[in-house]
Amino acid sequence: MPDDQATRTPRTAAVFASCIADLAAPGPVRATVRVLEAMGVDAALPAGQTCCGQPALNSGFPEPAKRLMRHWIEVFEPYEAVVSPSGSCTATVFHQYPRVLEGRWAERARALAERTYELSQFVAAFGRDLPMRLDATVTYHDSCHMLRSLGERTSPRTVLERIEGLRLVEMAEHETCCGFGGTFAAKFPEVSVSLADQKLAAAADSGARYLVSADPGCLTHLTARTVDTRGPMRTRHIAELIADALEVTP
Numbered sequence: 001m002p003d004d005q006a007t008r009t010p011r012t013a014a015v016f017a018s019c020i021a022d023l024a025a026p027g028p029v030r031a032t033v034r035v036l037e038a039m040g041v042d043a044a045l046p047a048g049q050t051c052c053g054q055p056a057l058n059s060g061f062p063e064p065a066k067r068l069m070r071h072w073i074e075v076f077e078p079y080e081a082v083v084s085p086s087g088s089c090t091a092t093v094f095h096q097y098p099r100v101l102e103g104r105w106a107e108r109a110r111a112l113a114e115r116t117y118e119l120s121q122f123v124a125a126f127g128r129d130l131p132m133r134l135d136a137t138v139t140y141h142d143s144c145h146m147l148r149s150l151g152e153r154t155s156p157r158t159v160l161e162r163i164e165g166l167r168l169v170e171m172a173e174h175e176t177c178c179g180f181g182g183t184f185a186a187k188f189p190e191v192s193v194s195l196a197d198q199k200l201a202a203a204a205d206s207g208a209r210y211l212v213s214a215d216p217g218c219l220t221h222l223t224a225r226t227v228d229t230r231g232p233m234r235t236r237h238i239a240e241l242i243a244d245a246l247e248v249t250p
Contacts, residue, residue, distance in 0.1 A: 028237040028239045035123065052072050056068065083118075087215050130162070138236070172202045172205065200233050
């Protein structure tokens, strides 16, 4: 996302679903489309979209990752903007594509990355007048890739603070990993579960009703652990929370 954001809201935007949202958690994608439409943006879901290549790259397979990256660019390049409900995938497009690809592909990657947004970034930049109201107390989990790779912690809080009636409380260790980490959760299940339990305990101690994040992967992991332990915390993707706020707006 460019530092000097344009003031004009893009007329059209392609929604990049991400693998987890596509295969396991479709709610954030549906909510993203609703939020974009409420902003007056024509939202498209390109049928040719596939994985961004992050799992292959993180697992040490750069060549398969490059093939996915080139395909991703070809699918999304025609659109005025790209918006994703996944901070992790957005970080990959923004930082890893220009680094891993070469020559003309790297140039195309840089140009496309400049108009690729994680959803809360897009709403923070272009949705200042979006009417939102929701009576809820929430705490926010900073996912590792969105915070440390994309370098984004401000936009989600900016959007949450714009929701009338919503109370945002910071939990302890809100920047600590939840234990998902993509393949990390499968390789180190004991550590992964322990981190999830610590995160959920911190969220519950904050007094919030909802634990909110901008990454479907983290939320899928935390939700599964909540179900397993029958814990009190309810998880919600920030896209769904924004859509909830729109639903009750007159």
